[in-house]
Amino acid sequence: MFSNSLIVIVQIDGLGCTAGPPQALGSQSEHTRTKKDQQSLETKFQLYTDTTEEGCQILFNQLETLDKCSFNASLPLVMIVHGWSVDGILEDWIWKMAAALKSQDKQINVIIADWLTFAHQHYPIAVQNTRHIGQEIADFLEWLEESIQFSRSNVHLIGYSLGAHVSGFAGSYISGTSKIGRITGLDPAGPLFEGMSPTDRLSPDDANFVDAIHTFTKQHMGLSVGIKQPVAHFDFYPNGGTFQPGHAELLFMSFSGITQTVKCAHERSVHLFIDSLLHNDKQSTAYWCNDINTFDKGMCLSCRKNRCNTLGYNIREERLPKSRRLFLKTRARMPFKVYHYQFKIHFINEIQGKQIDPTFSISLTVLILHHYSVFVFCSVEGINGNKTYSFLITLDTDIGELIMIKFKWEGTAVWENIWDTVQTIIPWTKGTRRPGLIVKTIRVKAGETQQKISLIQGKKKIIVENILNLN
Structure with a gap:
């Protein structure tokens, strides 16, 4: 995709729909700190290896841990950062994502950012904490830049649900005029973010290039698990973005079945991205369209003037003056590509x-x-x-x-x-x-x-x- 780049992946699991006041996010000034006031961060940055699921922890402001963990500053870096947690445990998809990224290109570093202490809270509190964690990621990236000359333009943050907004805050908090290279939002969280200003959520201004995949924007009582509004340069809406094939049979089983359905549809964004890494020969194409009804009539299958793009890791990066909504259909299971x-x-x-x-x-x-x-x-x-x-x-x-x-x-x-x-x-x-x-x-x-x-x-x-x- 690009040389000497950094990718960060962020997750939220089991997102609820608890309403709360917009001010729960706080303001940017309330969360801005100076690096000289801190010697450590709450977030744990673990370098992923093929031999363990625990990784090797890189400690902020401790250069020797970069050597100990065999961090290669000349290679791209992938950082996986989770979101809201119900059980306080890192989910399995994180390790699958890390392994898929390594299989895509062995010449990269993969880091998992663990902020479970701040994520394993009531949802509105976890939302408040997103700015704090965004600031810590920004501080970590600035430390890499200052200590080993790792350029922020080579950074790619991938944020799942609540973590998509964490990534956005990291991109907006990093000091200086240059931006992070890329941010990918995987079904960015909806509650307390839908309808907010660009400074209070993930937005195209947070990186040189921003893309997002929306998989569960079906509303209930005015709220949806995933954010419906565009938040990127390219916003993908698989199967319309409201729901995903393969989950409907769980809806009528039990309350736990409904919970699993929510998780399954919400997490589909993650597996679509993993699919793009594992199946280079089956990349999914999406098409610019006004809405899903027009798309269902086959009216939007044009690739003229950049009207189509590839979903996932191998997207064609192009900055646009206005967010572009793209639609596609998928299968119910991997590989997801259809024609x-x-x-x-x-x-x-x-x-x-x-x-x-x-x-x-x-x-x-x-x-x-x-x-x-x-x-x-x-x-x-x-x-x-x-x-x-x-x-x-x-x-x-x-x-x-x-x-x-x-x-x-x-x-x-x-x-x-x-x-x-x-x-x-x-x-x-x-x-x-x-x-x-x-x-x-x-x-x-x-x-x-x-x-x-x-x-x-x-x-x-x-x-x-x-x-x-x-x-």
Whole structure:
């Protein structure tokens, strides 16, 4: 990504929705300290190694601990920092993240910042403590810069939930005019941060480049676990950002099931980021769009003028004057990548004054590695007159060369007799026919490759079965 860089990862676990006054955060001046007044920090900075999950502790203002822990100042540094803690224990995902970062690029240092003493509190108190921990991270980075000339521009802070705002405060508190290189917010916390000014939460001003992944912004009583508003240069909203696939079955089991659902959806941001590290060949692409409803129609699959970007570690870093919201779909489990396609189907309804609401399936016959494969989808639309309909289809596999599209209309109440359910209307056949519903053209756009395919009836790439035909 960049040479001689530092990455910091921050977590919150089991975030609750306790409301509190905005002033609970305190002001920046209340938390600003001078380094000469401190000899140690509450935060423990542990250098991750492949042989232990405890790491080797680097002590602030003690240069010998850098040597003892084999810290390499010429290499990038990854620092993992957790957020609010319910049980006072570092979560398993932290070590998975550290291992994934090391597997991505062995030539890096990975540090875990442990601030459990301040995080294992009632949520509003932990929120108050975020500024203090942000200041300590800033002090630690300044110490590295002054003592071993490690540039802050090579620092990448990755903050999960409450820790995303810790990272933001660290970026804003660091002295001087130059900024931290990058901050990544993984589902930044919502309660006591939603709607706050940029100085009271993570914002694009906190680093040279800021990106964020929003995975659980579903609101309940006006609050959401993850912050909904944009807080970065690029804000990613997988599956709309409100909820994530694979968690719904837990909702109705028990209270503990609901708790696990919240944790699971909230923590999905972490695993999406880990996925981007572990699967270089399956990087997820997201697309700039106004909202999820427009995206679900397949209207936003353009990569022109930087309208798309890669989610996770390998994002294309670009500073923008205004936050950009990007959407994508994912699978329910790792690897999360899917391929996005816009299907635009031009229907001609020749039946005057009648809206048709058919259910239909689409079979795509494609050539993948010289073998034919078929994918089937279902959709329902109200079809009037001469109109083009657009919708989004996602696949686990790139469809490659599209050989044929086959429509099959399912039985609905609109069919008037048995003959109509089996009759096929093919415009290029000879002879007379009754007015009906015709699929004239299908246009397909692939988001990931930006390729466009146009299929026209008469070219024999569209086969229509059981097409509607009524008097």
